[in-house]
Amino acid sequence: MGSPSSSEDSTCKRSAMCRMNELPCRLAKGVKWFKEEPKRLGWIITISCFIFYTASYSLMYGFSLLFTELINEFDTKVSVTGYVGCLMSATAYLVSPITAFLLTKISHRSVCILGSIFCAIGAFTSSFVPSITYLFLTLGIIYGIGVNFLFHASLCLQLQYFPVNSERPVTVASAGFSASWMVTLPLLHYFIRSYGWRIAMQLISAVILVLCLVSCIPLCPLPSTQEDNNDSYEEKDIKKLSRKESLKDSKNDAKHDKTDSVKPSEPRGKIDEAKEFLGKPETWMFLAATAGTMSGWSFYFVNIVNFLQSPDTVGLSEGQSASIIFMCGIGEIAGKLVLIAIAGVIQSIPSIYVAVFGNILDAIFTIGLVLSSSYISAASFVVAASFGRAIWHIYPITGGVEELKNSNCVSTIFLTGMGVGYIIGSFLVGGLHDLTGSYETPMVLVAGVFALAGLFFGFVPLVRYVRTNKHKRTHGSYYTVSIDDSHEDCDDCDRHTRKLSKQEKLLWTCDHRDDKKTVLVEDKSLVVDSLMSSV
Structure with missing residues (x-):
């Protein structure tokens, strides 16, 4: 007869085995619970987007920390070194048409997995380069492609789960950009100070790979009943029924003289939708506004640390510059929390006009930064500008979807415009600095570009209004x-x-x-x- 202790042990083992056997069933029930209501899974995907942005943007935002190290290592000019960062950021957005094509062939999760691998390879191989020329390939191209795969695929999937009222989930996801300033940049700074920039690149590549691959797990496609978001909102009902294809026969034209009768046909393909989207003048206005705003922000991503440490400007130490970068993240987080709190109040205002307001703030604070002469004043204006950046992360893309009515095409145009803006910004700031030997002229020009881009954002609904009214006058109301x-x-x-x-x-x-x-x-x-x- 067994002892009581042995029977208790066997009972515990059986209960443990039962719990282990029940685990797959519980996981399956959990997955089913999420899929019953798509927005539940949408919020999990929003958290994945947050992690993607935090990890992958660590080197894009942290390039200002590498900037001085690369100049000292390879003895290059400010403009040449800045081109590496601008090429990385430009590639991270300009390859969006390629990513959009991949999304028609493979799933969002597969594209994000590819992006995680590209980012890790680009960062790791950069630690072995013998000259700055190789960084144009490893960081500028490979790493940039990886960032675009992660950003574009996750953003498109998130907008499919939240086709309307997407301000809050986009705000939560874009907080990852701020977290990158606050978490990964101090981590990168610590690695650089402790081990040198080459070992730091290897360590940060491992961090990016692990975080991004784990975050790819919940990226499930939208249930089939919700998949019509690729069409504009006005076209969803048409896709269920039929489309106009041709006029009726001439013998029926006399009978139906008051109407143009049509025959049903298949819905338009994505190529036709893209052609129609690109044929709208407000699309190109939105692209110009995005490119202009991003050309201004390229200064804050690439040249801000060099500007703060320059004897001709503020003349801060390395530690003071790093602390201001950290405070930028705090400013963005605070700005996004404010935007979440007042989202219900400003919901009646079109998002595109909130983007205009953000650009005006950026222009004002950039001028203030030019006039700064101390640590406190420089930190105040940089942190204040980060509030405008909080607006930039949310309202241009949501405003574009509201005005242009096609989330996938808007995402592609938005990211492409950001890439073009980075290329413009590299010549605008770095080139003018090399010519004049000062940051004063480039920064005044950056402030003007912010204001002009805000004007273009404001023109988007105006151009759409004029175009639709012209159509009514031509074809009747x-x-x-x-x-x-x-x-x-x-x-x-x-x-x-x-x-x-x-x-x-x-x-x-x-x-x-x-x-x-x-x-x-x-x-x-x-x-x-x-x-x-x-x-």
Whole structure:
């Protein structure tokens, strides 16, 4: 007969085995619970985006810490060294069309895994370069591609889960940029001071790889019932029904002289959507605004530490400059917390106009930084400018989706504009500094670019308004109604076919069919039920 202690041990082992066997079932129930409501999983993906931004942007934001080290190591000019950082940032956005194409072939998770590997390889191989020329490949190209894969794929997936009212989740995810200033930059600074910049690059590559690969796990595709976000909001109902393809035969034209009848066809492909999107003038206005704003921010990412330490400007020490960079992260976090708190108050204001306000703040604080002559004043203006950067992380992209109505195309245009802006900024700041030997002229120009880009953001809704009004004047303010194929020969439908306003309901008596009548209203669809007794 066994002792009581042995029976208790066997009971504990059996209960432990039962708990282990139940673990897969509990995990499956947890996954099912998340998938029942897509926004639950959307918030988990938002946390993954936060980690992606925190890890991958460590070297993009931390390049200002590497800036002086690379100049001392390779004895290069300010402009040449700055081009490495600008190329890295430009590549991180300019390859967005390639990423958009990859997303049509493989999943968002696969693209993010590729991005994690590219970032780790780029950072690790940079530690072995014998000259700065090789950094253009390792950091400028390979690492930049990895950042774009992570940023673009995760952002598109997040916007699919939150197609409307996306300000709060985008704010939470973009807090990763601020966390990169506050967490990974001090870590990178510690590695550089303790082990040198080469060993620091190897260590930071391991940190990036582990964090990003783990964060790729929850990146599940949106359930099929929610997948229509690739279309503009006005086109979702059309995709379910049919599209206008051709006019009716000439013999029916005389009969239906008040309307252009159409036949249903397949929905447009993504190439057609992209062509239509690029054909809008407000798209290019949005691109110019994004590029201009990013060319101004390239100074803060690449040249800010060198500016603060320059004897001709503020003349701060290395430790003081690093502390200001850390305070930038605090300023961004504080700004985003404020924006989250007042999101309900400013919800009635179009997001694009909030972006205009942010650009104006950036221009004012950049001028203030030019006039700074002490640690306190420089820190105050840099931290204040970081509040404008908090706005930049949220409202231009959400405003673009509101105005241009296509999240995938807006994401591609937005990131491409950021890449173009980095290239412009590298010549704008670094080139002018080498010519004049001072930061004063480049920074005044940067402030002007911020203001001009804000003006372009404000023009986006104005240009769209003018274009739509011109369309109304050309084609009329009413939409042409046409009946689907099953009602082509119906006298009642023919008699009641007429011009239809956007807000009107179409009601008539028809003995042709009892179920539903589909009415195509140019780019809108209207399904009218139970019209048998309606007049």
